[in-house]
Amino acid sequence: MQNSFPPGCFVCRKHRGLEIVPGGAVFENELIYISHAQLMASETTHYLGHLLVEPKRHVPELAHLSMREAREIGAYTTLAAKAIQDICRAEHVYSFVIGDHVPHVHVHLIGRYPGAPREYWGAKVDEWPDAPRGAAREIAQLAQELKLCLPPNRG
Numbered sequence: 001m002q003n004s005f006p007p008g009c010f011v012c013r014k015h016r017g018l019e020i021v022p023g024g025a026v027f028e029n030e031l032i033y034i035s036h037a038q039l040m041a042s043e044t045t046h047y048l049g050h051l052l053v054e055p056k057r058h059v060p061e062l063a064h065l066s067m068r069e070a071r072e073i074g075a076y077t078t079l080a081a082k083a084i085q086d087i088c089r090a091e092h093v094y095s096f097v098i099g100d101h102v103p104h105v106h107v108h109l110i111g112r113y114p115g116a117p118r119e120y121w122g123a124k125v126d127e128w129p130d131a132p133r134g135a136a137r138e139i140a141q142l143a144q145e146l147k148l149c150l151p152p153n154r155g
Contacts, residue, residue: 005058011104012058022136023143026080027150031056031072034080034150036143037108038136045133047126048142049088049111053077060103076150077107083149084111087142088132094125 005012013019015033027034037050053076055069065073081093090111097107112125113132120128134142 009058009104010102011054011106015054015056020136023140023147026051026083026143026147027076028056029072031069032076034076036139036146038139045135046139047110048132048134048138049084049090049113050126051080051084051109051146053080053107053109055105059105061099062097062105065105073105073107077109079150080109080146083146084109086149087145089114094122096123 005016007013010019014021014035019038021035021038023036025033025035032053033056034051034053036048037046037052039046053073055065055073057066057069059065059069062070077095081095084090084093088111091114092112094110094112095107097105099105110125112121113128116125116128116131120131125131
């Protein structure tokens with residue numbers, strides 16, 4: 001499958017190793033790349049248990065995924081959600097795709113921790129002040145634990 005990498009695409013840059021991802025890929029094969037969300041420039045810590053599932057090919061919209069990419073993203077979104085529940089002890093895992101700021105398909109998976117007040121459920125889950133957060137070291141450690149929960153490339 002031919003792929004061109006737009007030089008300004010953050011996700012494509014990440015897949016090529018041009019952006020730092022604490023812990024590296026949690027999973028990757030020829031079609032998809034899964035990682036923990038990295039620190040934004042304004043952050044010193046990030047919500048732990050926030051994974052991104054992305055096609056390796058530059059695809060700006062869900063409707064443009066190939067059927068192979070869609071199947072792989074679907075299967076590994078489920079497996080990664082289970083890993084978040086098992087490792088982070090999340091009681092629920094949210095998944096969503098927005099794509100307004102980064103025009104490269106990426107499925108967000110964010111675990112909701114036990115005790116999260118209802119006002120922080122849904123889109124505000126990562127705003128809960130008592131949620132587990134970590135710097136690059138903690139993100140990398142969690143990424144390695146999650147990696148052990150995902151099966152190797154299914155071929």
